[in-house]
Amino acid sequence: MNLIFLGPPGAGKGTQATRLIEKLAIPQLSTGDILRRAVADGTSLGKKAKSLMEAGKLVPDEIVNGIVDEALDLEAVQGGFLLDGFPRTVPQATALDGMLARRGRQIDAVISLEVPQDVLLERLSGRWSCPQCGTPYHERTAPPKTADHCDRDGTRLIQRPDDRPDRIKKRLEEYATKTAELTTYYRQRGVVRSVDGVGSVDEVTGRILAALGKRA
Ligand code: AP5
Numbered sequence: 438m439n440l441i442f443l444g445p446p447g448a449g450k451g452t453q454a455t456r457l458i459e460k461l462a463i464p465q466l467s468t469g470d471i472l473r474r475a476v477a478d479g480t481s482l483g484k485k486a487k488s489l490m491e492a493g494k495l496v497p498d499e500i501v502n503g504i505v506d507e508a509l510d511l512e513a514v515q516g517g518f519l520l521d522g523f524p525r526t527v528p529q530a531t532a533l534d535g536m537l538a539r540r541g542r543q544i545d546a547v548i549s550l551e552v553p554q555d556v557l558l559e560r561l562s563g564r565w566s567c568p569q570c571g572t573p574y575h576e577r578t579a580p581p582k583t584a585d586h587c588d589r590d591g592t593r594l595i596q597r598p599d600d601r602p603d604r605i606k607k608r609l610e611e612y613a614t615k616t617a618e619l620t621t622y623y624r625q626r627g628v629v630r631s632v633d634g635v636g637s638v639d640e641v642t643g644r645i646l647a648a649l650g651k652r653a
Contacts, residue, residue, distance in 0.1 A: 438463060438519045438649070439542060441524070443548030443619055443626050446608045447557035447564070448634050449641060451573045453550070454521045456642050460651070463517035466508050468501050468525075470571040472598075477568060491598045493607030495525060495615060502532045514653065525616045530623075547623040548645055550634035554609065565594040608609055 438461060442450040454465040472490060475483035484505075486496045505523055508514065524530040527529035537543055552560075563576045574581050574594060584589050599608060623629045630648035634641055643653040 439537070440518070441520045441544055441547045441623070442489040442522075442550065443547055443616070443623070443629075444634065445552065445554075445557055445612045445616075446605065447561040449560075449638070450521045450550060451571060452579070452638055453645060454519055455572055455637070457645065458519055460642075460646065461517070461519070461649075464513045465519045465521055466514065466523070467521040467571065468496075468504060468523040468628055469521070470524070471504055471508075472496060472501075473568070473571070483485050489561050493604035494598050494613065495611055498526055498528045498532070498623065501525075502529060502536075502598045505533065509534060509540060511597065524619060527618065527622060528618055544623070544626075544628055546649060547620075547629045548648065549620050549629055549631045550641075551631055552634040556635055557609065558605065561600050562598055564597070566597055567592050568595050611634075 440461075440463070444450050451467065451469075453568050454467065457463075458465045463653075472486045473485070476487045476490065477483070482500065485500060489496050501523060502512065505520070509518075524533050526644060533544075560575060560578075563578070565574045565576060565581075565585075566572065567574075567589065569590050569592040572587055572589055574587075582593065583591075586592065587594060598604070600627070620629060632641065632644045632648050636644075646653050
């Protein structure tokens with residue numbers, strides 16, 4: 438199954454992706470995680486992306502398109518994938534159509550996670566993330582089992598630089614002006630499944646699985 442997660446910053450894409458990849462046995466391809474790793478490693482890609490990401494702005498289409506085009510050749514994604522954070526602009530979506538067509542593949546479903554803005558702000562301002570594996574936590578709703586450390590690999594959690602209030606505002610603006618229209622783009626192809634993203638993490642996972650016709 439080839440899936441896309443659409444939704445504003447803080448909608449729960451990363452949280453749900455870490456659960457779905459286990460239930461659906463497909464890997465997550467998160468452009469945000471790939472870019473953050475490149476920034477942490479100080480690669481040339483990371484140097485190009487760092488200031489844009491920290492300001493809450495999108496990285497240029499040609500950079501992220503190249504990352505995804507390369508990732509689609511990985512052995513691990515040949516049986517399916519969950520794209521988290523890509524595409525984010527119409528040019529990225531048309532580029533993805535071309536990448537998949539060249540490989541004789543297509544998108545089976547686009548999960549659109551719907552969450553109102555006040556909830557997004559509350560989620561992002563309390564988020565802590567693992568810099569190693571990207572797993573998101575929340576200081577109130579999803580704390581780690583051991584304070585300040587990732588449940589999966591024990592790494593000390595950090596607050597993302599783009600989770601500062603002024604940058605959250607910029608990311609939400611970028612989403613509204615450049616990404617929200619992708620729901621219409623994919624709706625015209627009949628693949629969008631809208632899912633209410635408010636509720637417990639388990640409830641939202643159950644809704645996504647139901648929307649995909651899978652059992653929880
Ligand atoms: P990216 O990493 O993709 O960030 P994002 O889209 O802003 O999404 P977030 O990671 O902020 O939120 P999420 O929806 O994953 O929510 P989460 O599960 O963490 O991109 C970062 C940057 O990289 C971009 O700004 C851009 O610069 C660049 N970039 C990436 N891809 C790009 C592209 N394609 N083109 C150009 N630039 C690109 O949840 C949030 C919080 O809520 C957590 O604390 C979580 O614990 C909590 N939570 C989740 N679900 C629930 C629930 N049901 N109930 C209560 N709390 C919950």
